[in-house]
Amino acid sequence: MKAVYFAWVRERIGKAEEELDPPADVATISDMIAWLKTRGQEYVYAFENSRSIRAAIDHAHVKHDAPISGAREIAFFPPMTGG
Amino acid sequence: MPIPTIRVQRGTFDAAAESAALAAGRTDIGAIVTFTGLCRDEGGRLARLDLEHYPDMAEAEIGRVAEEALRRWPLLGVTIVHRYGPIRPGEAIVLVVTASSHRVAAFEAAEFLMDYLKSNAPFWKKERLVEGTDGGWVDAKREDQEALVRW
Numbered sequence: 478m479k480a481v482y483f484a485w486v487r488e489r490i491g492k493a494e495e496e497l498d499p500p501a502d503v504a505t506i507s508d509m510i511a512w513l514k515t516r517g518q519e520y521v522y523a524f525e526n527s528r529s530i531r532a533a534i535d536h537a538h539v540k541h542d543a544p545i546s547g548a549r550e551i552a553f554f555p556p557m558t559g560g
Numbered sequence: 561m562p563i564p565t566i567r568v569q570r571g572t573f574d575a576a577a578e579s580a581a582l583a584a585g586r587t588d589i590g591a592i593v594t595f596t597g598l599c600r601d602e603g604g605r606l607a608r609l610d611l612e613h614y615p616d617m618a619e620a621e622i623g624r625v626a627e628e629a630l631r632r633w634p635l636l637g638v639t640i641v642h643r644y645g646p647i648r649p650g651e652a653i654v655l656v657v658t659a660s661s662h663r664v665a666a667f668e669a670a671e672f673l674m675d676y677l678k679s680n681a682p683f684w685k686k687e688r689l690v691e692g693t694d695g696g697w698v699d700a701k702r703e704d705q706e707a708l709v710r711w
Contacts, residue, residue: 481614483612483614483682483684484612484684484686484697485697533614533617533682536614536616536617536620536621537617537620537621537624538621538680550616552614552617552682554614554682554684555684555697555700556679556699556700556705557678557679557680557681557682557683557684557700558678558683558684558685558697558698558699558700559611559613559642559654559677559678559681559682559683559684559685560597560642560653560654560674560677560678560681560683560704
């Protein structure tokens, strides 16, 4: 699957997108965040206050308990400040 | 239900022209509310905002918010334009135009749309200050999240 990052999540991780292949026991957005945090200090930094991070699966907002199976693109970003 | 007009663009827009386009050739519209959100200079310290967005999601999410407004109010038309990229103080950022037979629906729907766009449309503002430095990412306001409760 493709992971995409925006705003300060992108800046902290140091990349805008990447292809990921999480292990089979990574079932939800929460699991995904926990797994990403094992990948390096940049991810620990980006997700240090993980409850404030928003996620989207295939371009629609989801909560952290959402299942990720079948997702083509998962996005992580801070609370939005549009308008 | 009318089909909303939604655009996500880098360039500026003409609010009067968008409003006129919504009403063109129609005689059933009794009220049009046009809201334009502008970039403030924050007391003179802001040089510009850089608006980052999620291109693949932005139009889809704005569309979902517009569809919800169309379900809740008897609207005859909706136009939403949201800009991204560098935006200087005095320039417009976002446009919401709602049309209905009577004013209450148009007023309420425009407020609903703006409240939801602020918290749900995938845009993020970064401040660039007049002294040439990076002012950091704008924090989401608690009031903006709380504003959703009334709907």
